[in-house]
Amino acid sequence: MRNLMSLKASKVTTKKKIALSFLAFLLLLSSNPAFAASPWAAEPSYVGKTTGKLEYGLKNSAFGWLQMFKESKDPKYKTEWEGFCTGIARSAFYMGSGLIQLMTFPIPVDFPDVGTGLYFPPTPPPNFAKREKKV
Amino acid sequence: MKSWKIQYTILILACTLFLNPSGFAAIENWQASPWTQEKTYVEKSIGKLGFGFLNFATGWSALLFEPARYSNKFTGILKGIWRTVTNEAGGLIHAATFPIPIDIPLPDGGVHFDEEPHVP
Numbered sequence: 001m002r003n004l005m006s007l008k009a010s011k012v013t014t015k016k017k018i019a020l021s022f023l024a025f026l027l028l029l030s031s032n033p034a035f036a037a038s039p040w041a042a043e044p045s046y047v048g049k050t051t052g053k054l055e056y057g058l059k060n061s062a063f064g065w066l067q068m069f070k071e072s073k074d075p076k077y078k079t080e081w082e083g084f085c086t087g088i089a090r091s092a093f094y095m096g097s098g099l100i101q102l103m104t105f106p107i108p109v110d111f112p113d114v115g116t117g118l119y120f121p122p123t124p125p126p127n128f129a130k131r132e133k134k135v
Numbered sequence: 136m137k138s139w140k141i142q143y144t145i146l147i148l149a150c151t152l153f154l155n156p157s158g159f160a161a162i163e164n165w166q167a168s169p170w171t172q173e174k175t176y177v178e179k180s181i182g183k184l185g186f187g188f189l190n191f192a193t194g195w196s197a198l199l200f201e202p203a204r205y206s207n208k209f210t211g212i213l214k215g216i217w218r219t220v221t222n223e224a225g226g227l228i229h230a231a232t233f234p235i236p237i238d239i240p241l242p243d244g245g246v247h248f249d250e251e252p253h254v255p
Contacts, residue, residue: 021234025234078247078248079247079248081189081193081248082169082185082189082247082248085185085186085188085189085192085193086181086182086185086186086188086189087185088185088188089181089182089184089185089188089233090181090185092184093177093180093181114177115177
């Protein structure tokens with residue numbers, strides 16, 4: 001019985017340790033001023049910030065996993081595998097930060113700040129070149 | 136008592152390997168990890184985790200690549216086994232310690248799939 005209780009206690013302390021280290025890591029993420037702030041942080045009003053934070057959270061938590069495929073095509077990596085593996089890590093960061101920002105969207109505090117998050121540059125419409133010629 | 140001796144031996148080996156890497160420079164070609172060139176803490180953490188994934192997931196490929204690089208197959212197979220161990224262990228350490236942006240250099244810079252010159 002005593003052994004069982006000590007085992008439970010040790011499990012609780014391990015969980016607490018993991019949670020504390022995760023919190024410390026999140027604090028580290030937000031405390032460094034060198035990071036690029038989340039895109040919604042520049043909004044002036046409370047409604048703009050919370051809407052932006054909600055959008056950022058939804059986009060990154062739902063589609064953050066796409067980053068691994070995007071990163072594999074990045075020319076800064078020597079091979080696609082290197083980009084893909086770094087993309088897995090970046091996807092985890094984006095999805096984690098997206099979930100936290102989604103859960104805390106009414107509080108307009110940029111935490112955790114991992115930069116711009118998932119971003120796809122806007123592509124021009126398919127008949128864009130034809131329209132340009134006509135003009 | 137026995138476990139204490141084993142722990143002490145591992146500690147001494149680890150200290151010799153990581154605190155005095157110059158002693159091993161003649162045996163292994165230690166190279167800094169590519170993520171160390173990143174500037175921000177987030178980018179370094181992402182790079183370190185990704186580098187860990189890459190080495191842990193594909194470290195075993197040295198078993199195939201190294202014998203092809205050497206004309207002496209026995210040397211190549213032994214090198215492949217050793218590289219597999221270093222890549223897998225290094226990858227695991229990098230992935231497990233990704234929030235701490237301190238580099239642990241790997242022999243030959245870990246896994247890389249670009250072409251290498253043939254070793255006689």
